[in-house]
Amino acid sequence: MMEDGLRIVGAGGLGREVAWVLETSGQKVECFLVEPSFAAGACAGLPVRDDLEAWASTRRAVLAVGDGQARMRLARDKLRECVFVSALHPASVIGARSRLGDGVMLLGPASITVDAEVGQHVLINPGCTIAHDSRIGDFASLGPGCHLAGGAIVEEGANLGTGVVVLPRRRVGAWATVGAGAVVTSDVPPGAVVVGVPARPLTKGDS
Numbered sequence: 001m002m003e004d005g006l007r008i009v010g011a012g013g014l015g016r017e018v019a020w021v022l023e024t025s026g027q028k029v030e031c032f033l034v035e036p037s038f039a040a041g042a043c044a045g046l047p048v049r050d051d052l053e054a055w056a057s058t059r060r061a062v063l064a065v066g067d068g069q070a071r072m073r074l075a076r077d078k079l080r081e082c083v084f085v086s087a088l089h090p091a092s093v094i095g096a097r098s099r100l101g102d103g104v105m106l107l108g109p110a111s112i113t114v115d116a117e118v119g120q121h122v123l124i125n126p127g128c129t130i131a132h133d134s135r136i137g138d139f140a141s142l143g144p145g146c147h148l149a150g151g152a153i154v155e156e157g158a159n160l161g162t163g164v165v166v167l168p169r170r171r172v173g174a175w176a177t178v179g180a181g182a183v184v185t186s187d188v189p190p191g192a193v194v195v196g197v198p199a200r201p202l203t204k205g206d207s
């Protein structure tokens with residue numbers, strides 16, 4: 001049986017980045033898929049489909065939706081029957097015994113050294129470095145140029161802004177947000193929003 005091309009769920013900036021990564025690594029992209037409330041049409045030279053038939057028949061896809069909560073909802077509900085494929089830029093490096101879940105997006109040169117674990121639907125932007133024994137939970141997102149030192153832990157859904165550094169063995173709790181440029185020197189509680197060097201809880205109106 002002839003295998004269909006891949007579908008990319010989401011046609012925003014991340015969707016276009018994922019299309020570029022897949023095409024750069026020699027994979028055929030069939031179309032973008034968007035919720036019916038978004039406009040169908042064309043994007044980056046590919047069709048954009050918003051019809052229920054396309055959603056129902058989608059089997060191989062990359063979930064290129066920037067918001068981690070939305071990625072989780074789609075993976076666990078509307079697309080739970082889907083087989084998810086990873087989009088790994090060919091210039092990225094993955095070291096010995098490191099394991100990646102399904103649907104990981106590695107958007108450009110990034111390096112994961114040895115014995116690291118990356119969960120499902122994790123978004124890793126260009127220029128990230130992930131050192132030995134680090135763990136990244138499902139649906140987490142790392143902005144461009146994040147650096148995880150050895151044994152760092154980023155739990156499910158945590159969102160690290162551009163240029164975040166996590167020191168060795170520090171833990172960023174589930175669904176926490178770490179602001180751009182922050183250095184995580186002590187554990188971040190689940191759901192917290194932290195900024196700065198060293199990273200501290202965000203309190204508005206203080207700066």
Ligand SMILES: CC(C)(COP(=O)(O)OP(=O)(O)OC[C@H]1O[C@@H](n2cnc3c(N)ncnc32)[C@H](O)[C@@H]1OP(=O)(O)O)[C@@H](O)C(=O)NCCC(=O)NCCS
Pocket residue numbers: 125143144160161162177178179180181182193194195196202203204205206207
């Ligand atoms: C931390 C963050 C999530 C806060 O967003 P927000 O709640 O909308 O915050 P605001 O823009 O209202 O700013 C609130 C205050 O925090 C400060 N602040 C915001 N981001 C900050 C940061 N990264 N570091 C230090 N201070 C920051 C602001 O100066 C402001 O201070 P003030 O109230 O004293 O004026 C956001 O600023 C951020 O850093 N996001 C990362 C974006 C990114 O890199 N994405 C990568 C996509 S590829």
